[in-house]
Amino acid sequence: MPRLDSCVLAGIVLLSCCYHMTLGTSLKHLLQSKRNKDTAVPEGNTGSEVEVDQQIEEMEPQPYTPDAFPPCVSVEYLTVLKDRFATQIDKNNDGRATFEEMRRHLQDYNPNVRDAAVADFIARRDDNGDGIIDFVPEYVRNVITPDYSEENAKEWFNLDNTNGDDFVTRDELMTIARHIGTPEEQAKAQVSGYYLSNDKNGDDKLSWDEYKVIYGQ
Structure with missing residues (x-):
């Protein structure tokens, strides 16, 4: 059987991703429209118009927000x-990240990561509760709609703080970057520009108070 071109495969995954992320909202609006029609008052009926109007108003779709409608991504970015x-x-490239795969990945950040921390990491991203992070929609959604909560910031601080001294240093960040395959120059730019730009006292490391600013905390 011929193998699918990577761009074709990415296109299929993209459609699946967009479908998963918008299905619930579209179906909800469809059902609301039907209910609006079913509960409409026939012309000339003067008994309960106000009550029905209130019901219809309550069923109106909510205004657009980024969280309600996660954006779809380009085929090129999805391929990346x-x-x-x-x-x-x-x-094993089966489109699913198991507990063992996630533990190995998180050990690239922190070799001392505990199984309980791995389980919590998965649970916070595992929408269907099967103990696995699927590429679509869970991994893609997590990347394109990042979590800026304090809980998520603390999770990553603990991963980046590999020696447990309550500081994230330049050396720790550079070591992690190498472990996950980031090119050296790109790693240096990211560590200096994205992370250590929050090093307010210039000691070449981030305290929790300095680190959490990255997440808007």
Whole structure:
């Protein structure tokens, strides 16, 4: 059987991703429209118009928000994400990140990561509760709609703080970057520009208070 071209495969995954992320909202609006029609008052009926109007108003779709409608991504970006997922996490390339695969991946960040921390990491991203992070929609959604909560910031701080001294240093960040395959110059730019730009006292490391600013905390 001929193998699918990577761009064709990415296109199929993209459609699946968009479908998963918008199905619930579309179906909800469809049902609301039907209910609006079913509960409409016939012309000339003067008994309960106000009550029905209130019901219809309550069923109106909510205004657009990024969280309600996660954006779809381009085929090119989706291909990059799929390659990253397969290279860094999903070693057997089956589109699913198991507990063992996630533990190995998180050990690239922190060799001392505990199984309980791995389980919590998965649970926070595992929408269907099967104990596995699927590439679509869970991994893609997690990347394109990042979590800026304090809980997520603390999770990554603990992973980046590999020696447990309550500071994330330049050396720790550079070591992690090398482990996950980031090119050296790109790693240096990211560590200096993205992370250590929050090093307010210039000691070449981030305290929790400095680190959490990255997540808007």
